[in-house]
Amino acid sequence: MIPVAEARARILAACRPLPAETVALTDALGRVLAEPVTARLTQPPFAAAMMDGWAVRSADLASATPASPVALARAGEASAGHGFGGTLAPGHAVRIFTGAPLPDGADAVVMQEDCTADATTVRVPVSPRPGKFVRPAGLDFQEGEAVLPAGRRLTSRDVALTAAANVPWLRVHRRPRVAVLATGDEVRLPGEPLGPGQIVSSNAFGLCALVATQGGIASNLGVARDTAESLAGLAAAAEGFDLLATAGGASKGDYDHVRTVLGGGALDFDGVAMKPGKAVLFGRFGTGRLLGLPGNPVSGAVCAVLFLKPALQALQGMAPDTRRHVARLAAPLPACDSRADFVRATLAHTDAGEPVVTPFPKQDTAMTSRLARADALIVREPRSPPAEPGDRVDIIPLAEGCLNL
Template sequence: MISVEEALDFLLDNARGLDTEYVSLGRLSGRVCAETVHALTTQPPFPASAMDGYAIRFEDAQQGNALKVIGEAPAGKSYAGCLKKSEAVRIFTGAMIPAGADHVVIQEDVERQGADIIIREKQHQQRHIRAAGIDMQKGDILAEPGTTLHHLHGSVFAAANIPHICVYKKPRIALFSTGDELIDPGSDLEPGKIVNSNHYALTALIDHWGGIGTYLGCARDTEDDIAILYEQGRHHDVIVPVGGASVGDYDHVRSTFTQLGGNINFSKVAVKPGKPTWYGALDRTNVLGLPGNPASAIVTACLFLQPLIRALAGQTVPERKWHIGKLATDLPANGRRENYLRAVTETDRSGNILLHPAEGQDSSLLKPFLSCNALIRRKPNSEKLQAGALTEFMTLTRSS
């Protein structure tokens, strides 16, 4: 068995970045930028009025002054002339400030009398003009390669006059289950059968992590059935077989993989739950085998599949940073495998995070995932911990 860190390092070292594509500004959320994005224009590109009112020279803004209105500047149409002493231009929000003006007096502060305005309120300082480039300057860097783009990037890029962005393609993840005992939800439960459930969580998580999850189906416990699904997955970036990787007489997932020419890089990880996790390559396609027990599959997907997807998608995968919380209950000493315990977090009045381990930690249990939002990390051979002790945990990814 190799350690969790060794397995993760191997996965990331062998993850090849995917090709790129251009996408429209309305489809950027969650995509990973593949280029340095520079602003193509200054924003705003000209000094603009921030209010409806009158553009004037501030030296003419004395209370009681009468100014002659010589023109109009609506948004999108500039006033071509230059203001002189005691002149004003009617202006609207977003319009270009006319030459010679350095102040906008709002319409509520003046009285209109025919072709003139009378300044009724004292003007304390130059105001209501947005300088050119206060948002961004042409050439400003707006995003770097590896940046995960969010909902608001599209508007920023649009304001910078950028029509589309080069991003990494989303990793395509092919998932399949194995087992003669598995049946679809809603089927009659015959003796010895169980409902096939893992792929619903895993495909949702894959999509949430930035990949495109495709469920290929469930293979019977024969090498021929399993080989068909491997072949269907060859044109994806990652194949994820779930189950069938232990040492039983009917576990054919790895043997079929090697018969098809696959190369296994590691076959067990010192982690609980999830020891049968394995990794290899079938030609240029990554193959990450996950255990069939539900908790094992979900936990190992969070530990290994999520960073693999991020690396393939062009993201810089940071080192894992552990949160620190206080245990709400005692924990026994840990064995020689790194252990991840499902838990619920709570924040006390002092702002401390309390960790409540789920009562059931068996790798077959799915129901704890309804409430658990954290995984407590127990290092190999760690000692017993008392309630109140500090311990490491990671947030449990849950798609929403």
């Protein structure tokens, strides 16, 4: 067995970014940029009023005070989409509305609430500095500026920024195509009648959902029986996919055929020093990759978070996530053996905002209800000593996907 970090490194090394394709901005949410987004205009393209008021020349109002307001002649109006069209002369003011272009000659805006006006004159009781309540041209970004980097997964905020930059088409990495194949004579699909000793398949559905949250396209190939012929027959449909993820059959039992039938004797690794898990293998399958995951539902899900998720990110050109997340422990944990342990837990925050993580008292790897309630995995390195409440521990948050705001 190899360490978790080494297994992840080998997977990332084998998962090179997929080729780029062009998509419309309307289809860009959750996609990963293959090229930076470069602004095609300056934003804002002109100096604009930040609020409703009067566009003025600050020099005209140098002596203005509440006790002695300065009277300016009304010269016209500027509204959003409709500029003044002339140059503001000394001693004049233009009625202006939020977002309207600042007239030539004006250098400040006075709030309408501060002024009194009639049909011909506006009286201003304040002396604004140049630039007051003016949004200068290019405040947000300049034409030709890279506003988003390559390798970024696009959020709704990024889509809005790209639209503001006047970019209607984007170059993004192709979405990974993942075939998911469950194994086991005892496994039946949800809704099917269950005979003696049979269980409902949950692994494949969870894996397909995880693929979707990470921007991939999943195809569920069904459930292979515990024979080499059944496994090979169903796996043949995965030819041409970027990755084949199997659930079960990756151990060394008499009915485990993933290694021998699909691995073809050319596996990169077979077995990882971790729990839940251990029965994880990785190699090539045809022109794609093979990731064999444990059949136990919680073990398979934890291994998918640790290995399938980063593989999908790498295939889409994303850099490895090296962020460290730390929380205070709320309950004691025993010492670890020679394998890394990934403890399911809930995550909360104190009134001061400090994260606090509480491990479930039962860590049975068949308890999918606990896994669904978990907010984080507590990371315990091999041979870690006992941990006590208040200790700081590393965690892996479980609430991230491609549909983040």
